[in-house]
Amino acid sequence: xxxxxxxxxxxxxxxxxxxxxxxxxxxxxxxxxxxxxxxxxxxxxxxxxxxxxxxxxxxxxxxxxxxxxxxxxxxxxxxxxxxxxxxxxxxxxxxxxxxxxxxxxxxxxxxxxxxxxxxxxxxxxxxxxxxxxx
Numbered sequence: 483x484x485x486x487x488x489x490x491x492x493x494x495x496x497x498x499x500x501x502x503x504x505x506x507x508x509x510x511x512x513x514x515x516x517x518x519x520x521x522x523x524x525x526x527x528x529x530x531x532x533x534x535x536x537x538x539x540x541x542x543x544x545x546x547x548x549x550x551x552x553x554x555x556x557x558x559x560x561x562x563x564x565x566x567x568x569x570x571x572x573x574x575x576x577x578x579x580x581x582x583x584x585x586x587x588x589x590x591x592x593x594x595x596x597x598x599x600x601x602x603x604x605x606x607x608x609x610x611x612x613x614x615x616x
Contacts, residue, residue, distance in 0.1 A: 492544040502526060503537040504561075507547050512558045512569075512578055552578055552607045568603055572612035579612065 490496060499522075506521035507513060513521075519534040538559055541547040549557035552571050567580035586603045593599045 488546070492546060494540065494544060497537075498526070499529060499533055500537050500541065502529070503534055504541055504546060507538075507541075507559050508561045512550075512552065512560050514556060514558055518559065548604065550604070550607060569607040570612070571607045571609050572615055573609050574611055574615040577612050577614070578607075581608075 494500060502522045502525070503518060506518045510517055510521055515531065515534050515538055518538065519529065519531050522529050522534065538547060538549075542549060542559075545562050547559050548562050549559050550569055552558050552569055566583055568583060568586055570579040570581055571577075572579075583604065590601055590603060593601050
């Protein structure tokens with residue numbers, strides 16, 4: 483379960499649904515809203531998908547979760563404390579891997595220095611071919 487103080491510290495009213503959704507996101511890692519709902523339903527079968535979506539949006543608005551796009555489908559979510567990596571997606575087997583954020587520092591700094599553009603590389607996926615598929 484999520485720390486009750488953590489939700490209150492972000493100015494959120496404490497609800498069982500918020501605690502369950504945040505705990506599920508943390509337990510699953512990269513997960514779709516549907517996967518979060520399935521996880522929550524293991525202990526609370528009455529929760530519906532729209533409740534999960536609303537709570538994911540609320541938790542993202544206060545910085546506890548973040549979404550990213552790892553493929554052609556909808557967004558996947560992960561806990562904000564996991565923003566220390568880039569998402570690497572294999573175009574052949576669709577495996578998702580991670581690389582440290584600082585791997586992109588030269589690219590990010592070049593965009594800033596040369597174009598005055600600040601980028602958030604944690605929000606998108608880098609597509610390629612994993613070592614297993616090469």
